[in-house]
Amino acid sequence: MSDIWIIAENTLWARTLAAAAAALGKGGKITAFVHGDEAAAKDAIAHGASEAFYLPLPADAPWEAYTPALVDKAKAEKPALILLSTSRRCRDVAARMAALLDAPCFSDGKNIALADGGVTANTLLYGGLAVKTSVAKGATVLVTIGAKDFDHGAPDASRSGKIDTLPLSAAGVSVTGRKPREAQSVDLGAAAKVVSVGRGVSKESDLDTVRALAKSMGAEVACSRPIAEFFKWMPEECYIGISGQQIKPQLYLAIGISGQAQHYFGIRDSKTIVSINKDKECLMNQQADYYIPADWEETVAELAKAIHK
Amino acid sequence: MKKIAVCYKWVLNDGDIRVNDKTRDLDFEKSKPQINEYDRNGLAVGVQLKEASGAELIGITCGVDTEPSAKDALSRGPDMVYYLNDPALAQADSAASSKVLAGMVRSLGDVDVVLCSECSSDDFAQQVGPRLGALLGYPVISYVSAVKLEGDALVMDRKLEEGTESVKVKAPVVVVVSPDVCEAPIPSVKQILGAKKKPANAMDLAGAGLGPDAVKPMVTVQSVKAPLTSRKAVNLLGDGESVADAVAKLVKQLSTDGLL
Ligand SMILES: Cc1cc2nc3c(=O)[nH]c(=O)nc-3n(C[C@H](O)[C@H](O)[C@H](O)COP(=O)(O)OP(=O)(O)OC[C@H]3O[C@@H](n4cnc5c(N)ncnc54)[C@H](O)[C@@H]3O)c2cc1C
Numbered sequence: 001m002s003d004i005w006i007i008a009e010n011t012l013w014a015r016t017l018a019a020a021a022a023a024l025g026k027g028g029k030i031t032a033f034v035h036g037d038e039a040a041a042k043d044a045i046a047h048g049a050s051e052a053f054y055l056p057l058p059a060d061a062p063w064e065a066y067t068p069a070l071v072d073k074a075k076a077e078k079p080a081l082i083l084l085s086t087s088r089r090c091r092d093v094a095a096r097m098a099a100l101l102d103a104p105c106f107s108d109g110k111n112i113a114l115a116d117g118g119v120t121a122n123t124l125l126y127g128g129l130a131v132k133t134s135v136a137k138g139a140t141v142l143v144t145i146g147a148k149d150f151d152h153g154a155p156d157a158s159r160s161g162k163i164d165t166l167p168l169s170a171a172g173v174s175v176t177g178r179k180p181r182e183a184q185s186v187d188l189g190a191a192a193k194v195v196s197v198g199r200g201v202s203k204e205s206d207l208d209t210v211r212a213l214a215k216s217m218g219a220e221v222a223c224s225r226p227i228a229e230f231f232k233w234m235p236e237e238c239y240i241g242i243s244g245q246q247i248k249p250q251l252y253l254a255i256g257i258s259g260q261a262q263h264y265f266g267i268r269d270s271k272t273i274v275s276i277n278k279d280k281e282c283l284m285n286q287q288a289d290y291y292i293p294a295d296w297e298e299t300v301a302e303l304a305k306a307i308h309k
Numbered sequence: 310m311k312k313i314a315v316c317y318k319w320v321l322n323d324g325d326i327r328v329n330d331k332t333r334d335l336d337f338e339k340s341k342p343q344i345n346e347y348d349r350n351g352l353a354v355g356v357q358l359k360e361a362s363g364a365e366l367i368g369i370t371c372g373v374d375t376e377p378s379a380k381d382a383l384s385r386g387p388d389m390v391y392y393l394n395d396p397a398l399a400q401a402d403s404a405a406s407s408k409v410l411a412g413m414v415r416s417l418g419d420v421d422v423v424l425c426s427e428c429s430s431d432d433f434a435q436q437v438g439p440r441l442g443a444l445l446g447y448p449v450i451s452y453v454s455a456v457k458l459e460g461d462a463l464v465m466d467r468k469l470e471e472g473t474e475s476v477k478v479k480a481p482v483v484v485v486v487s488p489d490v491c492e493a494p495i496p497s498v499k500q501i502l503g504a505k506k507k508p509a510n511a512m513d514l515a516g517a518g519l520g521p522d523a524v525k526p527m528v529t530v531q532s533v534k535a536p537l538t539s540r541k542a543v544n545l546l547g548d549g550e551s552v553a554d555a556v557a558k559l560v561k562q563l564s565t566d567g568l569l
Contacts, residue, residue, distance in 0.1 A: 009470070062474065064449075076566075088469050092451045095439035099407060104527035107403075107434040124324040126431055130335055132536045136528045172448040173478045176464070180472040193568065200466055217569065223558075236489075242433065251568045260324060262430075273540060274559065274566060280544070290543045290562060292555045302556040307569065 001028040002080035002114055007070070007093060009035045009063075011043050013085040015152035018048040018084055020145060024114050030077065033070065033166070035089075037061060041163045042173050046155035052163040058175075063089050064096070065171035071100045073166070074140060081114060082142045088154055094144050104136035109143040119143070127242050128265030186220050193219035193251040196240060198263075199226050200256015200277060200296055204233045210255060213300055216307050222247075224257050240266035256296045259284025277302070310362040310461065310480055315355035315387060315424040316412050316441070317348035317370050318406075319378040320431050328535040335535060342374075344381050347426035349493035351486050354456060355424050356386035361458040367391065367417060371409040373399045379509030384496035389508040391417070393517060397524040403436035404527045411444040412517030421480035422463070427452065427487050438485030448478050451485040485532065 004025040006017035016184055020028045032049035034040040034152045041052035055066050074082065074097065082097070084090040098105035106112075109121035113131075118137035125132045165234045188194060195214040197207065207221075220236070228239035240247060241263040248269035255276045257263060264287055267273060275284040280293035292299050325340040344352075347564065352368070359366040368387035372394065375476055379390040395407055401409075414420050423445070425438035442449030455466040459477070467474045468487060496504075545562075546555040563569040 029473060062476065063569070064451075067443075077391065088452050091435050092439045092449065094402070096443040096449065097437035098436065099443035102404075104402070104404060105434075105436060107432075107436060124433060126326055126335075127433060129323065129326060129328065130533050131529045132533050134528045135531060138527060173450065173476050175474055176477050177475040178472060180477075181470070203401075219442060251563065268538075272563075274563075282451035285544075286542050287538050287540055288542055289540050290545055290559060292545050292552065292559065294546055294552045294555065298552050299556060302553045303559070306556050306560045 001026050003029045003031070003077070005031045005033065005074070005079040005082040006044075006049070007082065007084045007090060008044075009034045009087040011036065013087065013147050014040065014044045014049075015047040016147050016150045017083045017145065018044060018114075019218065020150040021081075022048045023150070024081060024112060028080070031077075033066075043155065045159050045163070046157055046159045047152055048159075049161060050077050051164075053164050053166050054168060055233035060175050061168065061171040062173055062175060064092050065168050065173070066166055067093050067096045067100075068169040069166040072096050074101055074266040078139050080140065081119060082140060084142065084144045086144045086146050091144055094142050101140055103138045103140045105144075106136065106138050107144050109145055111123070112118040112143055112145070114163075124242070124265070127260065127262030128268070129165050137303040147183060149252050185235065186238070188220055188222055188238065188240070188245050188247050191247070191249055193217055193253075194222050194240075194247060194249045195219045195255065196222040197227055197255050197256060198224040198257030200258075201227075204231070205230045207233060207298075209297070209300060213304050213307075216304060217253075219251070219253070224263050234238055242266060246271075251266050254284050254288070255300065257284050259287055310358075310364045310421045310458070312367065312370050312420045313355055313358055313362075313364045313422045313424065314367045314417060314420045315348075315351050316410050316437070317343040317352060317368060317378070317382055317426075318429045318431075319343075319370055319372050319375045320345045320423065320429055323430050323555065324432045333534045333537065335533060342378070344378060344385075345426070345429045346493075347428055347430070347488055349385065349488055350488050351424045351426040352382065352385040352387070352489050353493045354484075354486050358422060358424075358456070358458060359386065359492065364390070364421065365389075367420075368392075369410060369413050369417075369506055371395070371398055371406060371413065372401070376509070376511070380504050381496075383504035383507045383509065384500045385493075386500075387507070389510065391510050391512045393512045393514070395514060397521070397526050400526045400530065401524065402526040402528040403432070403434045403440055405524050407437045407440035407444060408523040409514075409517060409519065410441050412514070412519040412523060413512060414441070416446060416512070416517050421482075423447065423481075423483045425483065427485060438483060442483035447481045447483045449483045449484075449485065450476055450478060453486045454489050456484060456486070456490060
């Protein structure tokens with residue numbers, strides 16, 4: 001039995017982490033720290049937390065300003081494990097807490113196991129090219145985990161527990177404004193078919209050809225990171241990979257994408273992967289179900305013709 | 310603002326790492342070390358801040374055999390580089406790397422801004438920047454997508470899941486930049502030649518005010534294996550066949566699978 005903390009940036013994440021904590025803690029106390037209001041804390045308790053602290057977003061300081069209070073409490077209570085969401089603020093909090101507690105921290109930990117010998121977890125290496133299994137020892141070990149890694153159960157409204165908040169320390173940082181993210185135009189995660197373009201496509205106007213093909217297939221259009229981040233031909237939420245979207249469509253058609261590990265990580269769970277890439281030996285072709293080692297323009301033109309028929 | 314330190318990691322070029330099909334071990338033979346791609350953006354931001362403030366820009370790195378990194382780093386704009394080699398850093402985790410970098414920053418004295426990038430291409434842990442700030446007792450601004458000098462303060466945008474957060478902070482501060490913060494220009498021939506004239510200084514643990522404990526990792530690696538790919542990798546373009554033939558096979562296959 002081990003006491004576990006969960007620190008989450010939203011309610012959904014808190015539910016997932018509570019489920020993970022219940023599985024790992026085997027009946028130990030679960031203390032939740034959730035971004036939001038009292039309702040968020042109550043929700044965490046209904047989903048398995050023994051007690052919950054709500055941490056509202058301060059108006060003029062970053063949310064991460066709760067870090068010193070969290071560290072003081074962790075030093076006093078010494079939870080065996082602290083699970084945090086892989087959202088950006090929580091990653092930041094995790095790393096800072098780990099430094100101040102002089103504790104080990106796994107980023108994006110999977111297959112987490114808690115035993116006397118320490119905490120074992122798998123993490124990725126070289127953008128998903130390899131999986132590293134390691135063990136960490138310490139009074140407290142921190143792990144950030146992805147939202148999709150655990151399913152949460154149904155809420156139990158009859159559960160009760162202490163609800164409180166934490167003090168905020170001076171951060172030395174003033175927040176001068178916040179701008180919500182613009183609504184996403186497509187939900188790639190929900191798309192059954194995705195056609196994706198990479199740097200093999202040489203100019204922005206080529207995207208029209210690809211879009212027309214996608215439309216005829218009933219597919220959404222995505223891209224590799226350079227297309228979104230460096231060329232800015234597509235919005236950032238459209239790029240696939242370890243630092244972008246992770247999707248598992250029925251069909252992923254990669255056009256002119258080399259298939260580096262960081263990109264492949266985002267599609268590895270797709271049902272069928274097809275690659276069009278003139279470099280026969282490239283990683284994308286070698287990790288696809290089917291590939292056509294040819295010029296994309298010619299191939300896409302033929303494909304459009306064939307689908308039209 | 311007088312002194313800016315920019316951290317970079319000397320990592321293997323992951324694009325050239327191969328996987329042994331049988332053992333699923335990684336084969337590093339063709340892979341050469343390079344400056345972590347993300348850190349090139351950190352170096353570029355350092356140059357911008359140096360130009361805006363007139364501060365001295367110092368590159369710092371630690372690892373096992375990092376001396377050859379200095380020339381490359383210097384060609385990207387720093388006035389000098391400090392590197393720290395220790396065999397124990399071969400197993401360095403984020404805890405060890407951040408402790409060593411913190412020691413190096415402290416020993417440089419009165420550093421106003423420490424720049425880091427979001428992650429390195431090997432571990433992708435995204436921990437060193439925030440850990441470093443916590444160890445130094447400096448505020449940390451992470452996931453920075455824009456940074457500007459305003460008097461003695463830095464004004465920055467952070468890109469978070471929910472949107473953009475704009476912040477203002479006075480030095481000293483640790484700034485952790487995302488790759489979209491600015492372009493990382495490829496050094497010119499002149500910059501490459503100029504790099505040879507700039508100082509590259511070795512530092513050791515004692516020089517960084519650290520004992521041997523600082524380099525001890527807290528996370529012990531048990532195994533590293535490439536996951537199996539179960540895909541068939543069927544080449545649809547047979548010898549002597551046309552692209553149209555290959556496409557016809559693809560369409561037939563996808564139709565059979567109910568995907569078209
Ligand atoms: C820390 C880190 C994180 C990263 N995260 C991501 C991420 O999340 N997502 C991501 O996508 N990348 C990511 N990357 C970048 C990644 O490593 C690759 O650089 C990137 O995915 C390559 O994009 P690409 O395939 O479009 O371009 P390239 O690698 O340049 O590939 C272009 C391909 O097009 C082919 N080609 C060229 N001309 C033609 C033609 N006429 N017809 C057919 N094929 C052609 C070429 O053979 C080549 O294979 C990351 C990198 C790092 C270091």
